[in-house]
Amino acid sequence: MKINPGLLKLELFCKGIKIDVSCDLSNDARSILRTRGGLGSGLELILPGGLYVNIPIEEHFVAKTPYVLLKNNSGYFIKEGNEVICKVKLPPKPKFYDKKTSSGKIMSRIGVMQGTYLGIYSARICEFWRMTPSVNCKFCSVGLNVGRTEEYEKSIEDVLETIKAAREEEKITFIHFNTGYLFGEELDMLEPYIKRVKKETGLLVGVQCPPNSNLSRYNHLKEIGVDHISFCLEVNNPKRFEEICPGKYKHIGQNKYWQAIEYCIKIFGRGRVAGEIIAGLEDSHDTINAIENFAKIGAVSTVCIFRPCLGTALENSNPPEPQDMIPVFKRMYEVCLENKIPIGIAPNIKVSLVLLPEEGKYFLQGLNKNFLVSEIKLNMLKFFYRAYFNAKIFFNKK
Ligand code: SF4
Structure with a gap:
């Protein structure tokens, strides 16, 4: 049976998966660790095509899913109803998760693997x-x-030691720092971490905080080596x-998100700034509208599927239907190529929490010649950037 990995990733985000008794997750899988906003609260799997996905397993809607994860002598596979649809891999639990930092903190309580980044x-x-x-x-x-x-x-020491352990074991190339709202002090708090990480590892660093009123702070972020920045608008429809x-709504307002994104694109360049949005919390036309507007100003969209995590105010709500989400992810890919926004360039960054813009190609029907040319250019860019990055890391280690 030929499966479409992008479509399967979407289905699993929206419907979750049941775990058969044949599975041995405590030995074979990454621990299920709910950290940050909660999107990583599920099971990490690698689908055919190398797509990483973090699948809901404990939320209420999983009771109705047609998908089941099973294990036999040859490994793990997914069944839909009675039909085996594909073999899958479970990324093993990182050994560093159980190690302690020199201050005695367990490393999995400092940082977590989400796909292939920390x-x-x-x-x-x-x-x-x-x-x-x-x-x-x-x-x-x-x-x-x-x-x-x-x-x-x-x-900073806890964070640095955890990053170095993850680099050693998981060969991470990217660290993603995020904060919530801290009355405008978010960047003051993050900058000392970033400076040390850049100085001692040279790894790629992404930052995600509420927008800062003083836009010139983003010039400084660029100067200290931040590679990627994203802003969580979450919902486009004002109501x-x-x-x-x-x-x-009360303390920031949507406009500040758009202003910060526009400003950062001038500083960081096209494709290195993302607007995040959650699909399934508003009409999909509003989500598509945000994706198109992000692309017009040179930003990539990061689109999560709404997950009603346990304990949150929306825990009894339902995630969206996969069919309604297909046009969203198709458009996410198209607008990047239409607006010549580089996507998928950075090395070894596979994200389990969202469908990446480049994974949107799984939702296209037929071959578009214009997109083919853009894809070839992207692949060339990818090749040169990865060679440059690997050389940088090599010399940083020496
Ligand atoms: S800003 Fe919203 S999503 Fe971010 S940490 Fe605070 S409450 Fe959570």
């Missing part, structure tokens, strides 16, 4: 969770995780934005 929420709890009444985003689980499943305090993200 994600670190290095700040205190987002202030939206601490306000009275709380105004946190309704899908978010940061306030349920920090201090419980992840460390409340993560020193839904107010309902779903009350803190962002």
Whole structure:
């Protein structure tokens, strides 16, 4: 049976998977660790084509999924109903997860693998969770995780030691730092981490924080070596934005996101700035509208599928239907090529939490000759950038 890996990734995001008793996840899989916003709360799998996916397994809607993960002598596979649809791989649990930093903290409580990169929420709890009444985003689980499943305090040394262990074992090339809302102090808090990481590892660094009112701060971020920056708009429709993200609505506002994205594209360049949006919390036309507008100004879209994580205000809601999401991901790919935005260039970055822009090609029907030319150019760019990056890392290690 020929499967479409992009479509399967989408189906699994939207429907989840049941775990058969034949599976031995405690020995064979990465631990299920809910950290940061909660999207990584599922099981990490590698689908045919090398697509990483983090699949919901414990949320209410999984009870109705047609997908089951099973194990036999030749490994793991997925069944849909009674039909085996494909073999899959489980990325093994990283050994560094159980190691301790020199201050005695368990490394999996400092950073977690999300696909092939390390994600670190290095700040205190987002202030939206601490306000009275709380105004946190309704899908978010940061306030349920920090201090419980992840460390409340993560020193620079803790972070650096965890990164070095992940680089050694998992050959990571990218570290993604994010914070919640900290009254505008987000970049002050992050910059010392970034400087040390860049100086001591040379790895690629991505930053995701609420937009800063002082836009010139982004010039400084570029100077200290940040490679990628993203802004979580989450919801494009203004009314839904107010309902779903009350803190962002009251204390930041949608305009600041667009201003920061536009400014950062001038500083970082096209394709190195992303606007994040959650599909399934608003009409898909609104999501597509955001994707098109991001692309017009040179930004890539990072589109997550809404996951009603346990314990959050939306835990009883449903994720979107895969059929409704196909036009969203198709458009996500098309607009990048139409607007000549480089995608998929950085080496060894496979993301399990979202469908990457380049994975949107799985939703195209037939061959588009214009896209073929753009794909060839992208592949050439990829080749040269990866050679440059590998040389940089090699000399950094010496
Ligand atoms: S800004 Fe919203 S999504 Fe981000 S950490 Fe705070 S509550 Fe969560």
